[in-house]
Amino acid sequence: MKSKLHAIVGSFALLCIVTFWGSTLVSELFLEHGDVVAVKNGIVAAMWLFIPAMAATGASGFALARNARSRLVGVKIRRMKIIAANGFLVLLPSACFLAARGNSGQFGTDFYVVQGIELVAGAVNIVLMALNMRDGLRLSARLASRQAPAAT
Numbered sequence: 001m002k003s004k005l006h007a008i009v010g011s012f013a014l015l016c017i018v019t020f021w022g023s024t025l026v027s028e029l030f031l032e033h034g035d036v037v038a039v040k041n042g043i044v045a046a047m048w049l050f051i052p053a054m055a056a057t058g059a060s061g062f063a064l065a066r067n068a069r070s071r072l073v074g075v076k077i078r079r080m081k082i083i084a085a086n087g088f089l090v091l092l093p094s095a096c097f098l099a100a101r102g103n104s105g106q107f108g109t110d111f112y113v114v115q116g117i118e119l120v121a122g123a124v125n126i127v128l129m130a131l132n133m134r135d136g137l138r139l140s141a142r143l144a145s146r147q148a149p150a151a152t
Contacts, residue, residue, distance in 0.1 A: 006060035
């Protein structure tokens with residue numbers, strides 16, 4: 001049951017961050033400032049879903065790993081610490097800053113510098129979360145580990 005919960009909330013959290021990142025990129029490249037503001041406000045509003053999903057992912061992952069001592073579990077835990085730090089120290093403050101600036105119509109250099117930082121940090125979290133998902137599937141034996149083919 002814990003592993004199913006972990007998979008569901010982890011998948012939801014990854015889907016959220018991919019949606020945030022993709023919506024930001026599309027709005028910045030192809031849409032008007034009003035659409036960018038709507039995306040930024042939507043991301044901030046969605047934090048009430050995303051943050052609990054990330055917390056539940058971390059908590060359920062730690063619960064599953066409590067007695068596990070494999071290298072893969074250690075790698076996942078290290079990645080999760082980076083994901084959490086990146087989220088709370090870069091992504092969340094950036095999202096709030098960008099929504100506030102967008103709402104006041106301030107699309108200056110600082111807005112775009114922070115936007116660039118947010119896109120890079122978001123991409124890093126997407127990659128790390130995808131790697132954790134892959135490794136979680138390997139740990140649950142739903143994805144075969146890479147093995148050399150048997151010699152014939």
